[in-house]
Amino acid sequence: MQPVLETKDLTISFGGHTAVSGVSLQVMAHTFTSIIGPNGAGKTTFFNLLSGQFRPTSGKVFIKGKDVTHLSPAKRTRLGMGRSFQITNVFPSLTVLENVRLAVQAQAGVFYNMFAHRKTYAAFEEKAYELLKTVLLSQKSDSLAKHLAHGEKRKLEIAMLLALGTEVLLLDEPTAGMSLEEVPAILDVIRSIKEEGNRTILLIEHKMDMVLDLSDRLMVLFNGKLLAEDTPEKIMQNELVQSAYLGGLYDDAS
Numbered sequence: 250m251q252p253v254l255e256t257k258d259l260t261i262s263f264g265g266h267t268a269v270s271g272v273s274l275q276v277m278a279h280t281f282t283s284i285i286g287p288n289g290a291g292k293t294t295f296f297n298l299l300s301g302q303f304r305p306t307s308g309k310v311f312i313k314g315k316d317v318t319h320l321s322p323a324k325r326t327r328l329g330m331g332r333s334f335q336i337t338n339v340f341p342s343l344t345v346l347e348n349v350r351l352a353v354q355a356q357a358g359v360f361y362n363m364f365a366h367r368k369t370y371a372a373f374e375e376k377a378y379e380l381l382k383t384v385l386l387s388q389k390s391d392s393l394a395k396h397l398a399h400g401e402k403r404k405l406e407i408a409m410l411l412a413l414g415t416e417v418l419l420l421d422e423p424t425a426g427m428s429l430e431e432v433p434a435i436l437d438v439i440r441s442i443k444e445e446g447n448r449t450i451l452l453i454e455h456k457m458d459m460v461l462d463l464s465d466r467l468m469v470l471f472n473g474k475l476l477a478e479d480t481p482e483k484i485m486q487n488e489l490v491q492s493a494y495l496g497g498l499y500d501d502a503s
């Protein structure tokens with residue numbers, strides 16, 4: 250089976266510092282992979298290379314077998330890869346439902362003048378409402394986006410990513426900046442997307458309990474290099490990972 254996402258020898262250097270070094274990885278469709286590693290290991294830089302925010306110094310990125318190394322983030326989004334902070338078109342003065350409905354509409358390629366028909370509009374709205382249920386935000390469907398709490402905004406972003414037909418979701422520390430009370434809700438959202446079973450998820454997260462609970466595979470980055478990639482059980486038993494890093498991670502875990 251062809252991987253939905255693949256990197257070959259992916260490398261990026263900033264000046265003399267190699268932040269991601271020779272990373273080759275295959276991610277199969279509908280799997281959940283978490284990327285772990287100490288601060289500065291290159292996790293976010295790796296995501297930037299996947300999403301196209303950064304161009305590699307060398308190496309390649311493939312989406313569904315297509316070489317996207319030189320494609321813009323927008324073109325990669327159209328091929329099904331999405332990252333939550335790429336969502337810049339959240340309209341603060343529109344309701345939550347309207348925001349998601351516009352994303353559904355954009356994905357369908359239908360513009361204002363073409364969807365005057367009430368049935369089409371209702372279908373878009375219904376789909377948007379379903380997505381709000383997936384991200385556990387349907388009770389806020391009529392709230393203005395600008396009035397959402399931080400955690401709810403992250404849920405809205407995820408709903409919009411789903412509305413845009415994102416097959417490969419890149420989630421970079423979705424719980425960052427959240428209050429402790431907000432964390433279980435975003436965890437439930439991620440779990441429910443995973444359980445729907447039709448998306449591939451890559452997660453960067455420091456919370457090891459969350460990572461171990463959700464992941465099919467773990468990828469360990471250390472000094473920009475891929476130290477190991479395996480099931481959570483095997484990673485936890487991997488002596489190299491243990492000695493290089495895991496002890497320290499548990500100390501850091503919040």
Ligand SMILES: Nc1ncnc2c1ncn2[C@@H]1O[C@H](COP(=O)(O)OP(=O)(O)OP(=O)(O)O)[C@@H](O)[C@H]1O
Nearest residue numbers: 263266267268286287288289290291292293294295
């Ligand atoms: N645009 C940039 N210019 C120069 N150096 C950069 C740039 N982006 C990242 N780096 C460097 O690359 C290294 C990896 O950083 P990165 O943010 O990817 O680590 P990380 O694993 O995501 O860390 P954290 O867990 O703290 O978020 C760091 O040394 C960082 O300073």
